[in-house]
Amino acid sequence: MNTIEIIKKKRDHKTLTNEEIIELIGWYTGGMIPDYQFTAFLMAAYIQGMNKEETAAMTRAMLFSGQVIDLSMLNGAKVDKHSTGGVGDKTSLIIAPIVAAAGVYVPMISGRGLGHTGGTLDKLEAIPGFRTNLSLKEFISVLKKCGAVLAGQTNEIAPADKLIYALRDVTATVESIPLITSSIMSKKLAEGIDGLVLDVKTGSGAFMREKKDSVKLAKSLIETAGAFNKKVIVFITDMNQPLGTHIGNWLEVVESVNVLKGEVKNDLYELSVVLAGAMIYLGGKVSSLEEGKELSKHLIENGNAFNKFLQIVKAQRGDISYLKNIDRYPKPKYKDVIKVNESGYLSKIDNYEIGMAALMLGAGRMTKEDVIDPKAGIIFAAKLGDKISEGDIIGEIFSDEKYRLADAMKRILGALILSNKKPRKTKLIKQIIIGDL
Ligand code: URA
Numbered sequence: 001m002n003t004i005e006i007i008k009k010k011r012d013h014k015t016l017t018n019e020e021i022i023e024l025i026g027w028y029t030g031g032m033i034p035d036y037q038f039t040a041f042l043m044a045a046y047i048q049g050m051n052k053e054e055t056a057a058m059t060r061a062m063l064f065s066g067q068v069i070d071l072s073m074l075n076g077a078k079v080d081k082h083s084t085g086g087v088g089d090k091t092s093l094i095i096a097p098i099v100a101a102a103g104v105y106v107p108m109i110s111g112r113g114l115g116h117t118g119g120t121l122d123k124l125e126a127i128p129g130f131r132t133n134l135s136l137k138e139f140i141s142v143l144k145k146c147g148a149v150l151a152g153q154t155n156e157i158a159p160a161d162k163l164i165y166a167l168r169d170v171t172a173t174v175e176s177i178p179l180i181t182s183s184i185m186s187k188k189l190a191e192g193i194d195g196l197v198l199d200v201k202t203g204s205g206a207f208m209r210e211k212k213d214s215v216k217l218a219k220s221l222i223e224t225a226g227a228f229n230k231k232v233i234v235f236i237t238d239m240n241q242p243l244g245t246h247i248g249n250w251l252e253v254v255e256s257v258n259v260l261k262g263e264v265k266n267d268l269y270e271l272s273v274v275l276a277g278a279m280i281y282l283g284g285k286v287s288s289l290e291e292g293k294e295l296s297k298h299l300i301e302n303g304n305a306f307n308k309f310l311q312i313v314k315a316q317r318g319d320i321s322y323l324k325n326i327d328r329y330p331k332p333k334y335k336d337v338i339k340v341n342e343s344g345y346l347s348k349i350d351n352y353e354i355g356m357a358a359l360m361l362g363a364g365r366m367t368k369e370d371v372i373d374p375k376a377g378i379i380f381a382a383k384l385g386d387k388i389s390e391g392d393i394i395g396e397i398f399s400d401e402k403y404r405l406a407d408a409m410k411r412i413l414g415a416l417i418l419s420n421k422k423p424r425k426t427k428l429i430k431q432i433i434i435g436d437l
Pocket of ligand 1: 083084085111114174179180181183184
């Protein structure tokens with residue numbers, strides 16, 4: 001079969017064979033198919049779906065587009081965490097140093113911003129000098145030295161995901177269970193890990209808005225991890241409001257530093273210590289999730305987690321003087337305050353709109369060629385259930401381009417629903433699923 005016939009087959013809701021999927025991924029990764037044709041395939045897969053076998057074949061083809069890192073020379077468990085994507089979700093920056101400080105290796109391969117959500121690589125690259133494009137040799141060297149490494153897909157590691165991820169970001173083909181599963185698992189399986197913690201988001205700022213769909217995604221991820229013999233714990237967590245208060249690349253680094261220094265103890269802190277605790281548990285350093293969480297808190301309090309973050313950033317050529325003194329960072333040219341023009345309890349946030357507003361301010365991409373402004377973004381200080389009075393200032397927006405402010409502000413204010421009745425408290429962690437092997 002040729003490319004057009006494979007696209008047609010998926011378009012017509014037929015099941016692709018293992019060989020067809022391997023060929024297609026190989027052709028695209030090898031530069032033999034143009035973006036427009038692969039986009040047509042992605043859209044067909046998005047609309048028609050893929051079954052369990054097709055998803056496993058796609059994951060395998062994407063995984064073996066590059067190498068599986070051999071970390072057998074490291075004496076100790078290797079565990080990673082991945083989130084399905086959210087607004088203000090910066091836990092990776094906090095978790096990796098905590099877990100490394102606990103003595104569990106973290107070989108983390110992350111992605112860039114995807115759709116309306118931010119990406120770990122873009123956040124890290126907001127730190128002047130920070131390199132995410134590491135060779136395999138550099139990846140292993142940082143991991144050995146620091147106990148954690150935070151890098152991106154490369155031509156050696158998960159190259160198919162590097163290409164497909166960037167294409168999905170700008171072609172409205174993100175919110176698909178098989179495409180998300182193969183993207184996440186192909187990177188994670190390439191890392192040579194023993195265990196994986198997955199943070200599957202649910203709510204208006206997630207790719208799966210409904211909890212039932214998030215559970216389906218969790219099951220698909222667990223099934224795929226099981227097929228490759230990996231231990232996995234899945235947390236289904238809330239994404240009906242931004243996680244923490246800062247959205248946008250440098251702003252998210254700032255909030256991560258504040259949490260790592262023990263200066264902020266908000267929902268971001270809560271989720272970070274839970275997820276880090278689960279990784280430490282999977283790494284065999286503690287005997288329960290609760291003990292892992294307590295150890296994570298302790299590693300923040302005694303300064304080890306922040307010091308570990310500085311060590312990792314330095315090893316990846318980032319300038320740590322900006323982390324020690326965040327006021328050194330260049331300031332955005334323009335800002336405005338988010339002022340609410342009614343009173344009531346904040347009862348609903350369309351968190352997708354908040355993510356899109358950050359993107360419009362310059363924090364994300366609309367085309368593959370767009371260049372991100374690391375200073376752009378939002379500080380959104382209100383939380384669901386807060387009582388707000390007309391005229392209250394609940395945050396700020398930042399951009400280097402003045403014309404972007406008004407549209408972003410309109411989106412943010414339009415995303416908020418206030419009511420007279422106090423809404424029920426939202427649960428941050430909605431479900432924990434432990435995958436069996
Ligand atoms: N994270 C990924 O790595 N890929 C997706 O498709 C979604 C979230």
